[in-house]
Amino acid sequence: MEEGIASSQDFETPTRVATLLAEINGNDSEQVSSSINYFDKKLEPYWNFKELETYLDFLERERRREVLSPQEIKLKEEIARRPALQRFLSLLSERTGDRP
Secondary structure, three states, X not given: OOOOOOXXXXXXXXXXXXXXHHHHHHOOHHHHHHXXXXXXXXXXXXXXXXHHHHHHHHHHHHHOOOOOOHHHHHHHHHHHOOHHHHHHHHHHHHHHOOOO
C-alpha cells in the first residue's frame, strides 16, 4: 500500500462509531444492538488483557504477603473462571505453581 493512502480498514471503526451514534439518536434498537455486539467483539481481547493484568497484580501482591480485600478476592476468583482466560492461566500455573 502506498504511503499516505488509507485503506478501507482505516475507516471501518470510525464509520461504525458514527453509525452507532446515529442509531442511538434515532432509537433504532435493533441496529444499536448490532453495533454494540460489533464493538463488544472488537474490545474483547482488550478486556481479557486488562483482566489478566489485574489477576497478575493480585498474584504479585499475594507474593508480597499483602492481604487482598474481600472484593479483590472475589474478582480474582471470577477472573480465574473466565473461559477465555483458562489457557493462559493454566500455562501460568504450570510455570509458577500458582493456582488460578
